[in-house]
Amino acid sequence: MLNRQGWLCLAGLVLLVSPASLLAQRSLADDALPTFTTIDSIEARVQGCVTCHGQRGQGTNNGYYPRIAGKPAGYLYNQLLAFKNGTRKYPPMNYLVAYLPEPYLREIAEHFAKQHPPFAIRDITPAEPAVLTRGRALVLHGDADKGIPACVDCHGERLTGMEPGIPGLAGLRPAYIVAQLTRWQVGDRHAIEPDCMKRIAIRLSDEDVSAVAAWLSRQPAPKNLAPESSNLIRMPFACGSQRT
Structure with missing residues (x-):
């Protein structure tokens, strides 16, 4: 109450x-x-x-x-x-x-x-094909040379998040994605230590951030909106957000 x-x-x-x-x-x-x-x-x-x-x-x-x-x-x-x-x-x-x-x-x-309403209308911003190609690569495969794991490794194959503490990326607007990654880069946003997002964000260039946001904004809503179980996935880094 x-x-x-x-x-x-x-x-x-x-x-x-x-x-x-x-x-x-x-x-x-x-x-x-x-x-x-x-x-x-x-x-x-x-x-x-x-x-x-x-x-x-x-x-x-x-x-x-x-x-x-x-x-x-x-x-x-x-x-x-x-x-x-x-x-x-x-x-x-x-x-x-x-x-x-x-x-x-x-x-x-x-x-x-517990809420699962329909997704809002997608906010698609203009992007060059090369930008979308880079965004797709980072989300699905990461960049081994820069030590960046794929977004799906932590946020789930459907990008709907992972229990108990990792959010979904599906349905987020590009402006919000860019803003949050930038805040991690400059130290304005933090997570529970070990802060795995900080570790990843500082390895992303500004172009990488824009590419990830642009590609994610074009993805359709997943049919299954439920977050994935952390028991089934081994994460690339220790993440304090999973200690809830």
């Missing part, structure tokens, strides 16, 4: 967002998705989240607000904790979760992990 501090936190976030920006961020799919029917429900209590991420976490028209639906609960919980303690910085998120208790953050994570 959300306590008084939690409701005040949500109310404050709503006051920070103008009606015009809400309309701009709103997902095209929200009209077809159910909202909540009672105030005493998790659907009602996550309305502060759906403003940016869509009613069921499917993402919005703004490329910087990612799809969170169907991602492993462990990953979502880790991110909420990171926003709460300030190790991941984005002021609206830091403010939203600052006073929420950890059990409630886990409830939010588990709620969105």
Whole structure:
């Protein structure tokens, strides 16, 4: 249950967002998705989240607000904790979760992990064939000469993530992918040590980052949206995110 501090936190976030920006961020799919029917429900209590991420976490028209639906609960919980303690910085998120208790953050994570709404319309940016070829190679095969493993080695063959703590890449907008990889490169984003994403991101050139984002943005939604089991896959690096 959300306590008084939690409701005040949500109310404050709503006051920070103008009606015009809400309309701009709103997902095209929200009209077809159910909202909540009672105030005493998790659907009602996550309305502060759906403003940016869509009613069921499917993402919005703004490329910087990612799809969170169907991602492993462990990953979502880790991110909420990171926003709460300030190790991941984005002021609206830091403010939203600052006073929420950890059990409630886990409830939010588990709620969105169970959602499997349709994917938002793909945001395809222009790219040269050579760029897409490089992006495909990095995602599916990596680059042994640079010590870069394939994205699918950690994020799963369907790019839907890996239990318990690695997110899916399917359905993410290119702007968001570029922004997050860049933040890892410059040390603005961190994961639980050993930080395997930091180890990989610093080996990517700016061209590599753009290529990966461009190729991923062109991939259709996978038929099976479930994250893969970590018990079935040996990862190329030790990853602290899997210690949830």
